[in-house]
Amino acid sequence: MSRLTCPHCNHSTLDHLALCQHCKTALHLEALAGVDPHVRVRSQYLAQRYSMILGTFGVHKFYLGEPLRGSLYLAFSWTLVPTVLGIIDSIKMAKMDSEQFEQRWCAHS
Known part of the structure; x- marks a missing residue:
């Protein structure tokens, strides 16, 4: 896989990613013109915090696009x-x- 340098923070990142892994700056937006608008960008940090603090109620599952599992967490x-x-x-x-x-939860929802 090829890599490119982020223009904002100068860190090397994979060229197929839409966001820099280090600073979360959008990369090569002109290439996103044909991208499916249903692709969701989710924050790993936020999902982890939801899981730790509100995991009892399944908030992280709802955030990650798994409403059935979130409902089970909430029910129990x-x-x-x-x-x-x-x-x-x-x-x-x-x-x-x-x-x-990103591969697991930032795909099509």
């Missing part, structure tokens, strides 16, 4: 199971690099 929020699962999800997201996160 009176138990400790969604709380534990939210913490586990938060740890998984913390260990995940930005490319993996």
Whole structure:
């Protein structure tokens, strides 16, 4: 895979990504003219925080475009199971690099 340099922060990033991995600046916007408008850009940091703080209620699942799983977290929020699962999800997201996160949750929704 080829890489390009971000004009804003001068860090090297993969050329197929729409955002710089370091500073989140939009890259080569002229190439985005034909991109599907339903592509969602989600923040890994925000998803991780939602998971850690509001994971009991499944807020992070709704944010990541998984309403069925979010509803299950919400339905069982009176138990400790969604709380534990939210913490586990938060740890998984913390260990995940930005490319993996974008491939998994920033695709078509």
